[in-house]
Amino acid sequence: MKRALIVKLGAIGDVVMAIPAARALQAEGYAIDWVCGRAASSILQLYPWINVVEADDRALLSGKPGAIFSLWRRLLRAKYDVVATLYYDSRYRILTLPVRASRKFLLSTTKREFALLPGRHHTDEYARVLRGAKDDVRPQALAPLLPETMPESPLARGERARVVMIAAGARNAMRDDALRRWPVESYIAVARELQARGHEIVLAGGPDDRWASPYFEPLGLVDMTAKLSLVEMVGLLNSADVVLTHDTGPLHLAGITRAGIVAVFGPVDPHGRLPQRHNSVALWGGAGFACRPCYDGRDYAPCSNNLCMQQVTPGMVVGEVETLIAARREGKPLLPRVRVPKQTEPLVQIGAGE
Structure with missing residues (x-):
């Protein structure tokens, strides 16, 4: 062989x-x-x-x-x-x-x-x-591969729809890519709204993501940050109806599960990274920005405020999460897609605290 x-x-x-x-x-x-x-x-x-x-x-x-x-x-x-x-x-x-x-x-x-x-x-x-193909003309769209044996979830499921949020991430052994992160305040607004609609919200992340946990303490949600191995994280993500995050490692871990995915992108083009499977949607902020995408595979353009990420509002995200929850309940697979907010789209706010 x-x-x-x-x-x-x-x-x-x-x-x-x-x-x-x-x-x-x-x-x-x-x-x-x-x-x-x-x-x-x-x-x-x-x-x-x-x-x-x-x-x-x-x-x-x-x-x-x-x-x-x-x-x-x-x-x-x-x-x-x-x-x-x-x-x-x-x-x-x-x-x-x-x-x-x-x-x-x-x-x-x-x-x-x-x-x-x-x-x-x-x-x-x-x-x-x-x-070794110089140019492969065949359509591929290779989907993520689910493990042959899916890990068990470390957190038991109830009857409510479960949304797992990874609000930190975008960090590895080499560097911290903060420009990829959706603002933590936006995650809080989404969590508050989804809780009001009766959904279970679980916060997750690795040991380097502990900094985000205090922001969510007033909401009283389940926080699994820094409590799981990567394999246990896969099990938790698989137990979710929807995983909400940005361009970070757990996004791709969610890709090898059955959960719906809502991912927020800005400086990076999601067409090259969003898992190519059903019930995956990317919200790509920065419509009309001449600098988007600015990531060339190694570095980002100089930027002190990732406005491209901020163009994606909590209201847009809540709408996509609800769409995927409904699709899961109805057994209706939706094709993967990238949604680009229109330049004239109002910055819809939700909740009185935003």
């Missing part, structure tokens, strides 16, 4: 978007080995066809020789036909330096066949690059 090695340590969103692409390569007869960081390892282990090679990503990224030599020793045990390092930064080349393969590459900004082309979904682009 042919063998492929994928190197993608994190972030969680990028790892999840690459999983269907790895499956496409496996369908062509490849066994899949995947070098990943400790955080991503637990997610990849939900897919038994992936041989997970867990590495200390923080040690590797800091250039510690011991971590690099340890990884080399593990990789040299196998012979590979394809070695794909899914990064643009050439420094990642060192991770597979002694590993030989008939096809070995990094992502490239100059070679089209190794570039994630703008305007196309990252999952489809990862598949094109891994398969």
Whole structure:
């Protein structure tokens, strides 16, 4: 059997978007080995066809020789036909330096066949690059892959519709992307309104998201922030009728569940990132802004106030959440879509406290 090695340590969103692409390569007869960081390892282990090679990503990224030599020793045990390092930064080349393969590459900004082309979904682009297709003319729209065994929810469900909100996030081991976040005040307004309509609201997030919790304490909602492993987070998201967040790792974790998704975007084009499955909607703020999108895959334009995100109002979000709750109750799958607020659309406010 042919063998492929994928190197993608994190972030969680990028790892999840690459999983269907790895499956496409496996369908062509490849066994899949995947070098990943400790955080991503637990997610990849939900897919038994992936041989997970867990590495200390923080040690590797800091250039510690011991971590690099340890990884080399593990990789040299196998012979590979394809070695794909899914990064643009050439420094990642060192991770597979002694590993030989008939096809070995990094992502490239100059070679089209190794570039994630703008305007196309990252999952489809990862598949094109891994398969070695310079231009794949077939329509793909590869959907996220649900785990073969879905984790149990750590929080029991009642009869009320459940909305899980991730109001922080957009942070990884390398940096904090605050410009991707929808304002916490907007999340509070949505939570207050949905509670008034009788829905259960659950706040979630990782250990670095604790800063957001005090803002929600007056609402008395269930706060699972920093209380769950990533696998438990998948179980919680799967128990939701709708997951509400912005462009962050949990958005993509929600993609591998059955929950509806409402995601707020601004500096990043959602066409390349919104999970390509039913009952997913992106609200892309910044209509009419000459600078949108400003994210080029590495950096953002200088910006002191992400007005593009603020153009998406709580009223718009509540409407989309209610639409997806109704669709779930009726068993009516809705096609994924990106909604762009009109420049003349009023900034609808909800609740007396806004």
